[in-house]
Amino acid sequence: MAINKAMPILIVDDYKTMLRIVRGLLNQLGFNNIDEATDGTMAWDMVQKKPYGLIVSDWNMEPMSGFEFLKLVRTNPNTKQLPFIMVTAESKTENIIAAKQAGVSNYIVKPFNAQTLKQKLEAVFGAF
């Protein structure tokens, strides 16, 4: 899958600091078409209204978690192929297995750096 740096990206996190960091790192990698949501409910609403090329989501949010959001994305025919990268502090084996079984495209453990984010984007879209 070739990467289009102009594609709309949705980043989801309940910490505004993290949204700003992820946005900043994506900007550094050349991605500037970025929207933000602060939980799964808001993100799900946005995904149904706009054709995103990538979702980068936290797990632990309320009222809807990133995991519940991922499952919704994967069960909807319009979004089930949408690349979805989980960026979370939840790093237990059962979390990674559950996310993988739910269809996550890749998994990043917080704290992370720009290089890790780039590697995971390349794992999903190919080198850029």
Next chain:
Amino acid sequence: MSDKLTVEQLETEIKKIAQFIAEAKLEIVAISLPEDKSGNDKNLSNAAIELTEVVRHTEEATNTIMDKAEAIMLMAGELADSNAGAALGEHAVGILEACSFQDITGQRIKKVMSTLEQIELRVGRLVKLLGGDLPDSVKIASIDTGKRRADEDLLNGPQLGKDKPSQADVDKLFSSN
């Protein structure tokens, strides 16, 4: 000598138990009271408020640091010396990455606050069970033991250092069957 207690001995034992319960009640009520003897707020509710302030202050400080890092990133792109600009930009990205500590510490503090809340609820219920009085300011809600979300069991927050897997560990697990 008989093992059976006399009425007097039984009475003494019951009095000791009653005294113990009365003292325990005073200790437990003291935990729930809004102020200690010196007039300072040192109860559990106040500890949660203090922690909320810690989160707020670190968020403010983190935003200030990120403002500066982003300003440096912009300036780095405008430098005539492109090598120096790239190096400066790289350091600024490093500062931005390091700011994710605010998320991790925030999640840890949230876990501590949740534990404090549960302790306060249980202490309050214990005081009521022992027949003690609590000030109106101390609320005793019912203890919620039910699950709120389908993935509740998977929400553990950041792992402690010795248990925390590296990104390489996660990648290995993710790529395995």
